[in-house]
Amino acid sequence: MPLEGVWKVLELPVGSEFLVRVVTAVVVLAVFLAAGHYMPSWLLSRLKHVETGFIQKIGTTISIFLYVIGIVAALSVLSLSYAVIEIIFVLVVIGLLIAFRDTLANAVGEVYIRLRTPFSEGEWVKIGDLEGRVASINTFDVELATPHGERILVPNSLFLRGVFVKKPGMAGSIVEAYFSLRGVTIEEARKALKETLKTIRPELSGEPKLRNVERENDYVRVTVMLPLLNVLKAKQLVNRAVIQLRRKGYEAEAL
Amino acid sequence: MPEKMDVSVVFPVKNRASYVRKAVSVAYKAEGVKEVIIVDGGSTDGTIREALKAKAKTIIQSKLVYPGKGVAMRDGAYYASGDIVVFLDVDIKNMAPSFVEKLAEPIMRKEAEFVKGCFEREAGRVTELVAKPLLKIFYPELANFRQPLSGEIAGLRKTFYEVEFEEGWGVDVGLLIDMHRLGRPVTEIDIGFKDHEMKPLPHLTDMAHQVADAILKRAVEDGRIDRRAAEARLRAIVERV
Amino acid sequence: MRIVVFSGMTHTGGLAVATLREADPEGKLIIVEPTVEKSAAAKKQFPWAEVLKKNVDEFIEYLKETAQLIDVFVACSDSDAVNYRFCKTALDVGVPMVIPVLNNPLNRELFQRSGVSIIVNPYASIKPKLLEALKADGEISLYESLNSQIVLHAYKPTSRVKLESPEGEVCFLAVKADGSTVSKVREVDKNEVLYVLGVKDAVRRCLESVRAARGKRVSG
Structure with a gap:
């Protein structure tokens, strides 16, 4: 099919007038591309009080928006029929939304976190079963340093739907530890544990407490509450207590 | 073949917004540079903003204090994480990556642990009238340094942790x-x-006093002059300048 | 608690060490000093603490190796640069509580950006104390609790103001012109100081209402 026939089928204009429109469309596109290109640095110079990284992300978003508008404006200058423009636009938007639905939700999550500041870097948060100190707030996720020494990435979108708790600065934990001592009375077990706990007291954030002391066959089972700021050392402290008890001649185990 | 070592470049600055961006970007171009650090002395002209834009690590x-060059240099050395720390003045108009590379090279070659930069220019008045004569008397082994007060310095980061930094102009x-005393x-x-911009005359009096004080203090510690004689000499030097 | 302090044996460092001892007398306090002289001085001044001599690099390694045992790290040397490096390392290796003591309050933002949530600013009392003593009228922010939830403000009125605040949200105390204190405060007059303690938002709302009532003369 000749080229003019193709134009007619697509309802596109023909001749030198179309060439002028093409040039105009290129100019319009260039203007929007330039505006989009310089947007992040312009925003940086205007919003000095807001964190640089966040402004750069906002700037990038606005840049992309300007690029899209530029494309649409350029298409409209070409005098394509509204139907064609609308179809192109709707397809692009639907495609972007489908492809980046999680990404967009996470990005919106970051905007929520930054603007509403429900928490910031360094604070302690709990979301569902996940808990930890906020190491960094990123475009798509929040990095948490957990009490177990792990680094986990929580998608920002979870903070839009989930419930989180900000703990005060002095947040610590009470760790329950279980000991069993064979061949002793309840009173002897209580006394032995109290003396042993004194030796690990300097590592605790408060006084340890005996919660429950009960007999099970020839064992005495003792539940101990250990207040700890750094829960990572719980296992080491319990082991240290067991060694102390054994040195004193008790047949002791940590459960 | 020089050993591969990371370099941290430190610029002690105060109110040098117009120089900082270029200096940082030039320093990043030098071979082996892992970080550029701006230690700000309380600027009010947007120096920090410019430094951040140039992607420098920045600390105040x-x-x-005035003059706080020594405080800034100490903070820079502590902030740095490279194997070699290079200190440069930020207001060098012809700043080039070669400045950093030349200063770091003797350390990479393991020929030195501390390097002083000198340049093709007549040494300043404080150098000629104060530093050199005092070094000749008390530390003749250092008297052959052409520009002992030069702010262009490189050193192994760890060696900077072994010395006390003077707060002011006496630091260099x-x-x-x-x-030298540490061997x-x-x-x-x-x-x-x-x-490079020359310092205005009123600054030179402070500078002369502090440079002389830094040398004489060490000479007293090393038993090369007694305290009373050092104080008398210090007064005479300040009057001369 | 196992508290590790890099004190630098400064005046601030000494005060911090003594305070940490007071906070947990039964705890384990480890003071780290960079030089032989400073560690000897620390041993002499704080005989109840464990003192270690470690330079900057050695201390960073120490933090990495013992992070699982450290509850609190406090950096109070006389260099914000070295304090920053230590705090950053301590945070990265998972020390639960990291507290720098600032030398220059202008570096607060740098520490905040690194993720430190508790920052001690020794200069923080200068502004409220001077304003409380010298400012003739208006609001003065006196205290903000660690998690910024509880605040204490002072208010010096220019004329008599009737207080209309919901019960229970904030606590009022007033110091009268003759120096006496009043706890059940209904109104406050010129030359008197009103102290408002409460949750941040409630105190803000309360002071807004006081400002709005300003100028409305109270009869009697």
């Missing part, structure tokens, strides 16, 4: 003497032409 010096010569290999290297 711990003690805002103080470091030179301290490194670290020190050397001077020509870094070429340096286009």
Whole structure:
């Protein structure tokens, strides 16, 4: 099919007038591309009080928006029929939304976190079963340093739907530890544990407490509450207590 | 073949917004540079903003004293994480990556642990009238340094942790003497032409006093002069300048 | 608690060490000093603490190796640069509580950006104390609790103001012109100081209402 026939089928204009429109469309596109290109640095110079990284992300978003508008404006200058423009636009938007639905939700999550500041870097948060100190707030996720020494990435979108708790600065934990001592009375077990706990007291954030002391066959089972700021050392402290008890001649185990 | 070592470049600055961006970007171009650090002495002209834009690590010096060059240099050395720390003045108009590379090279070659930069320019008045005569008397082994007060310095980061930094203008010569006292290999290297703003005259009086004080203090500690004679000499030097 | 302090044996460092001892007398306090002289001085001044001599690099390694045992790290040397490096390392290796003591309050933002949530600013009392003593009228922010939830403000009125605040949200105390204190405060007059303690938002709302009532003369 000749080229003019193709134009007619697509309802596109023909001749030198179309060439002028093409040039105009290129100019319009260039203007929007330039505006989009310089947007992040312009925003940086205007919003000095807001964190640089966040402004750069906002700037990038606005840049992309300007690029899209530029494309649409350029298409409209070409005098394509509204139907064609609308179809192109709707397809692009639907495609972007489908492809980046999680990404967009996470990005919106970051905007929520930054603007509403429900928490910031360094604070302690709990979301569902996940808990930890906020190491960094990123475009798509929040990095948490957990009490177990792990680094986990929580998608920002979870903070839009989930419930989180900000703990005060002095947040610590009470760790329950279980000991069993064979061949002793309840009173002897209580006394032995109290003396042993004194030796690990300097590592605790408060006084340890005996919660429950009960007999099970020839064992005495003792539940101990250990207040700890750094829960990572719980296992080491319990082991240290067991060694102390054994040195004193008790047949002791940590459960 | 020089050993591969990371370099941290430190610029002690105060109100040098117009220079900082170029200096940082040039420093990043030098070979081996892992970080550029701006230690700000309480600028009010947007120096920090410019430094951040240039992607420099930025900190404000711990003690805002005047002159606080030594405080800034100490903070820079502590903030740095590279194997070698290079200190440069930020207001060098012809700043080039070669300044950093030339200063770091003797350390990478393991020929020195502390390097002083000298340049193709007549040494300043304080150098000629104060530093050199005093070094000739009390530390003749350092008297052959052409520009003992040069702010272009490189050193192994760890060696900077072994010395006390003077707070003010005495820091450059103080470091030179301290490194020598510690037995670290020190050397001077020509870094070429340096286009640099000269200090105004009133600053030179303070500078002369502090440079002389830094040298004489160490001479007293090393038993090369008694305290009373050092004080008398210090007064005479300040009057001369 | 196992508290590790890099004190630098400064005046601030000494005060911090003594305070940490007071906070947990039964705890384990480890003071780290960079030089032989400073560690000897620390041993002499704080005989109840464990003192270690470690330079900057050695201390960073120490933090990495013992992070699982450390509850609190406090950096109070006289260099914000070295304090920053230590705090950053301590945070990265998972020390639960990291507290720098600032030398220059202008570096607060740098520490905040690194993720430190508790920052001690020794200069923080200068402004409220001077304003409380010298400012003739208006609001003065006196205290903000660690998690910024509880605040204490002072208010010096220019004329008599009737207080209309919901019960229970904030606590009022007033110091009268003759120096006496009043706890059940209904109104406050010129030359008197009103102290408002409460949750941040409630105190803000309360002071807004006081400002709005300003100028409305109270009869009697």
